[in-house]
Amino acid sequence: MVGHILSRRHLLSSAALIAALYSSSASAAAISGQLPWQPDTNAMPPQVKPGTWAYFTPDEAAAVEALADRLIPADELSPGGKDVGVAAYIDAQLAGDFGKDTGLYMQPPFADGLPGQGFQSALTPAARYRKSIAALNDYCRKAYLGKVFADIPAADQDQIISKMEAGTLSLGGPNSKAFFQLVWQNTKEGFFADPIYGGNRGMAGWKMIGFPGARYDYRDWVEKHNQPYPLPPVGMADHPDWKSHV
Template sequence: MRAASLRNVSRRRFLATTAIATILGVAGAHARSISGSLPWQPGVADPPTPVRPDPWQFFTHDEAIAIEAILDRLIPQDDLGPGAKAAGCAVYIDRLLAGPFGDARRLYMKPPFLKALPQQGPQSPIRPASRYRGGLAALDTYCRANFGEKSFAELTPEQQDTILRGLEEKTIQLPNVDGPEFFEQVLQHTLEGFFADPIYGGNREMVSWKLVGFPGARYDYRDFVKKHNERYPLPPVSILGRTDWIAQR
C-alpha cells in the first residue's frame, strides 16, 4: 500500500506496517563505536548533532513549499495526529540532501551504469540531491503546463493526489525525469523522517512513535520482557530524552 492511496486504508494501519522497517533503515544514519568502559554518565556518549528546523540548508524557498505540499498528501494530518509536514519531515529531507547522502560521497558513483535488479541498489550517475532538484523542477513545469500556470502547492488536494498517483502508477511522465523513481525516493524519505528519532529533524514530539506505540530509545525493558501481548504503558523517549525532562533541568 502506497502513501498516495491512504484513503483506502486506516492511517494507523498504514503507518504501523511501515514503522519498524523504516526506523531500522534510516538513510544517512550511521553507527558510532565506543571504546573502553561504557559511558554510564549522562552526556559522555557522542550522539548525532541535533537538527534545528531553520533555515533551509538545501531547498530553495519555492522547493520547500513544493516538498511540504507533497508531504501533506503523502501523510496528511487527521484526527489521529499531525501529518508529515507538521512532523518536520521536510526538515529531515533537507538536512539529508545537504549532507553526505545528498552528494553521494559515500557511494561508488563511477560507470558503467547498467540496468540492474532492484536488490542491486542504485545504478545511476544522478546523485540524490540532483534527483530532488530536477524532480521538483520537472513537477513544477508539468503542473504549470497542465493546470493553468499553477504550481503543485497551488492545486487542490484532489488534483495533487491525482498527480502523485499518476507518478506512482507511471501514467504521468515528467519532462526529463524518471517520475516513478522520484516519487519513490520522496515517499521513502518521508517515511524515514516521520519515524526516525526526532534528533534528525522529523517526528517532532515523537508524534509517530506515540501513534504506533513505539517506545523509542529507552535503555531498560527488564520489567516488561515477559509481558507479552500487553500495550507498553510508558511514553516514548528520543536519543536526547524528552522535552518535559529537559524543561525540568
C-alpha cells in the first residue's frame, strides 16, 4: 500500500459522495485565528405537512396507514397510528436520505452473510417498501377475494402482521419478517419522533408515556423523586401555548 496513488475517478466519486453527506452549508475550510461563525449551519428541519404523498402511491399509503393503525391502534391511551401521521412521517423519510440509504456503505459485492454481520441488503428502504407492499397486496388479493391489505377486516390484518412478525408469511420475493421489522421500527419513529417530522401529531406519543419532549432543563426536578413531572410536552416547533399552533 505504500505509495498508493489515488485515481482521478476515485477522487471525483469520493468528492461527490462527501458533498452529498452534508446538506448544510458546511464546506472545506482552513480555519485559523478565531472561532469561525457561519449562520444557519444547523437550520431546523422543515415541517412535514400532511396532504400530498412525496413517495408513496395512494395504494401504498393506504397499506401503510392500515399497518400503522393495527400496530398502534386507537384506544383510550392515544389516537391510532393513522391519525397521528405515521404514514406521512414514513413517506417523508422514504423520499429523503433515509429512503435512499444516504450515508450507508452500499458498495458491492453483496452477500447474505451471518446474522451477526448485520444489514447486507442492496435494496434501499424505499425500494423495500415498494416491493413488500406490492407483494403484501398480491397476497391479500388472492386470500381475500381481490381485496388489498387496507380493505380486509382488522382481525385478519392482525393475523397477517403476526405471521409477518414470525416470518411465516410467504410474500414471494421480499422477506416478510424483515419488512415487519422495518415497518415497526419506522412506525415507532412516526409515533415518538418530534412532530416536525410529520408523525406524533399533537404529541400524542409523548403524552401517552409522559415524555416532556424538547424541554431541555430539569434541574429543579432531579431530586424530586417519585413525583410526576407537571408540565406538558413541547416539540422543537410545537408548543401548546403558541398561538401559531394548529
